[in-house]
Amino acid sequence: MTDVSDPGDGLFDRLASLLDDEVPCALATVVEGRGAGAKLLVRRTSGDDMEVHGTLGDADLDRVVARDALGELSLGRSGVRHYGEHGEAREEAVSVFVESFAAPPRMLVFGAVDFTAALVRVAKVLGYHVTVCDAREVFATRQRFPLADEVVVDWPDRLLAEVGPELRRRDAVCVLTHDVKFDVPAIVGALATSVGYIGVMGSRRTHDDRLARLREAGVDDEGLARLRSPIGLDIGARTPEETAISIVSEIIALRTGRSTRALSATDGPIHD
């Protein structure tokens, strides 16, 4: 654990610079007890090493909170934790709010089509780090997708071989290619990852044809069951923008496990 700054000195600027660079970090703030307002900014550097800035006013408390904050960060969780004045567990002298700034969720969009441009815009509103990938360089251009974080000219399976191991449940893969040449390798590659959402665009007929090709490519029932195909919720979307809304709505509903019915037609709490 390296302490590389004076207490509280320029902590906000340091935090802002980490967030601008999309570096995952956690900010711990004493909200009740001695030293309210004192702060600790922590991030993992490599392996078990961490970089810590600031202090909560006690070296033992700093050590315990820094460790706990990294744990909360890895879960993407923010909340209040209670400690003794020297970091003792099961005491409540000091309340510390740990705010996690996890890396944004990722969305990979395969196929550089008009629907892609609309989906990129909506995904950016929701805070995704968005990568557009298409093997055709005339379509996969920065000009067409100015809001995308990355535009990659490559085959889907090659991009997935590279970034696939980093994908988690909160991430999404959207296959909008409409072309079996691209979408079969994209789907097979996505199924090999832990990504939470795999949506595939296409009409019902395309869908049936694609299922047959995926089976030929060795995809089993369990794999097919992971696919959201045809992509999106049935809200009657027609335009690229409406379709983008139907796709991200499905992503949200899959993550939360909520029904996709109108709240006016259901009972129970609106927020879990």
Add this chain to the structure above:
Amino acid sequence: MREILGDLQRWRRQGRRVALARVVDLEGSGPRLPGAAMAVAEDGEVAGSVSGGCVEGAVVTEALDVLATGDRRMVTFGYSDDEAFAVGLTCGGTIHLFLEPLDW
């Protein structure tokens, strides 16, 4: 706090004093999760939100008081509050906010 980072940076560059209010805890149903943040500049300009619009007015008042006194504080809004009628959450939940000057 991430959503209002740009506003916070700009206000600081302009030399304006700023109070920061963050949701730190939530009981029952509430629209915004811990980490939701709202900032109030000394001239009353506001960025971000901590609820669905139910308590933001009261937060501005508290935030300006934080700037005037320099006192950091926890503030609770919810139906359990005496002032629930004035500034309760319509969803029936309770939120705990931490307010502080952005002087760090």
